[in-house]
Amino acid sequence: MSESKELLVSPDTEGPVVRLVHLILEDAYRKRATEIFIEPYEKILRVRYRLDGVLTEVMHPPKKLQAAMAARLKVIGKLDIAERRLPQDGLFSLSIESTTVDFQISMIPTRWGETILIRLLHRSRPWLPGLLELGLSEKQLADLLEAHQRRQGLVVACGPTFAGKTTTLYSLLQHQYEEDPQRSFATIEVAIHAYLEGVEQSVIHPDIGLNASSMLRAHLNRRPDVLLVHELRDFEVSTLAMQAAMQGMQVLTTLHTHDAASTYTRLLNMGLESYMVADSLTCVIAQRVGRRICASCKEPADESDDSVLSVGIVPDELNTFTPMKGRGCVDCLGSGYKGRVGFFEVLPVTSQIRELILRRASTKDIRQAAREEGVASMRRSALDAMKRGETTLQEVVLHTQRNRDASLPCS
Numbered sequence: 001m002s003e004s005k006e007l008l009v010s011p012d013t014e015g016p017v018v019r020l021v022h023l024i025l026e027d028a029y030r031k032r033a034t035e036i037f038i039e040p041y042e043k044i045l046r047v048r049y050r051l052d053g054v055l056t057e058v059m060h061p062p063k064k065l066q067a068a069m070a071a072r073l074k075v076i077g078k079l080d081i082a083e084r085r086l087p088q089d090g091l092f093s094l095s096i097e098s099t100t101v102d103f104q105i106s107m108i109p110t111r112w113g114e115t116i117l118i119r120l121l122h123r124s125r126p127w128l129p130g131l132l133e134l135g136l137s138e139k140q141l142a143d144l145l146e147a148h149q150r151r152q153g154l155v156v157a158c159g160p161t162f163a164g165k166t167t168t169l170y171s172l173l174q175h176q177y178e179e180d181p182q183r184s185f186a187t188i189e190v191a192i193h194a195y196l197e198g199v200e201q202s203v204i205h206p207d208i209g210l211n212a213s214s215m216l217r218a219h220l221n222r223r224p225d226v227l228l229v230h231e232l233r234d235f236e237v238s239t240l241a242m243q244a245a246m247q248g249m250q251v252l253t254t255l256h257t258h259d260a261a262s263t264y265t266r267l268l269n270m271g272l273e274s275y276m277v278a279d280s281l282t283c284v285i286a287q288r289v290g291r292r293i294c295a296s297c298k299e300p301a302d303e304s305d306d307s308v309l310s311v312g313i314v315p316d317e318l319n320t321f322t323p324m325k326g327r328g329c330v331d332c333l334g335s336g337y338k339g340r341v342g343f344f345e346v347l348p349v350t351s352q353i354r355e356l357i358l359r360r361a362s363t364k365d366i367r368q369a370a371r372e373e374g375v376a377s378m379r380r381s382a383l384d385a386m387k388r389g390e391t392t393l394q395e396v397v398l399h400t401q402r403n404r405d406a407s408l409p410c411s
């Protein structure tokens, strides 16, 4: 790693390509990007960042620099500089603003040259939002913390890819570490997205037979107090995670389900015994993530009553708030958004929910029971974020409308 740092310490004395590559890496870090894409097309080369979860185009370097940029990154990433036909992966670190920043690089050959993805591995602080900054309501936070205070059991974050599940679990893990650093914390991940203080993070390598189940078995013997398992991928991983949870460990994990209630049915459909699901699960967090309005250019948005009502605001609420938007400024690169806000449904496993799981009740019945117990839907959470002026009507529509009739009933 130190070798690669050396290579870029004095960009001013190096050629334009070295300077350009350095500039992109530094710029992406300063803008808090999570990924950099350097994409070759027939006539152009495009650089995009993933900012607040959204791909944003930042520049078109001259196409003629493409090969030199790829070569430069191969040198930094200690990849094979002569290899252009096979995918390659590497890790490197740079010193930026007196911090060591780690990058994961992967290159894949395409018709127009190698396409490059560079993932920035941010340190947990200050990059990772705190538990209070995620967008959870007071009740949701209280329900979640209550599940955590039990110090054992399974907490599942569910939602599609890029719904912010990992961020939520990272925040939880970091919160728990800060509260009680005496406990032991470990993770089993597919890729590390941020470094967490006080947490032993491991990555699986299925190519050498190191998969999530073998890692889980190893951890069952070692027994960390809190274990994050990337995903309940299959029956085996789910069984092991539930065994760990029932043996006194706290297990945090994710599942690709639509909402909280469908998580239980998914687990039962995986072939797990209902008593295992009922006994191990303590809380399910369903979520989506929307963009946060930029604080520097926030202003009232001119939304009609009809459009506000159409997303689920009830007439009584109409005059209690003003929909906001971002005008676009230098801080938000003209997008009007900076940062993100989660839309959550937090469903604790109460005795009534537990009974329903044991009876293998339908998703609909579980959802109904949850609403009766005062569990707010994700859409309600998104609407509340809009009412607080944290996000726009457009983001609420984008992230909650698709299944609004069936699965995201307002409460």
Ligand SMILES: [Zn+2]
Pocket: 294, 295, 296, 297, 298, 326, 327, 328, 329, 330, 331, 332, 333, 334, 336, 337
């Ligand atoms: Zn702005």
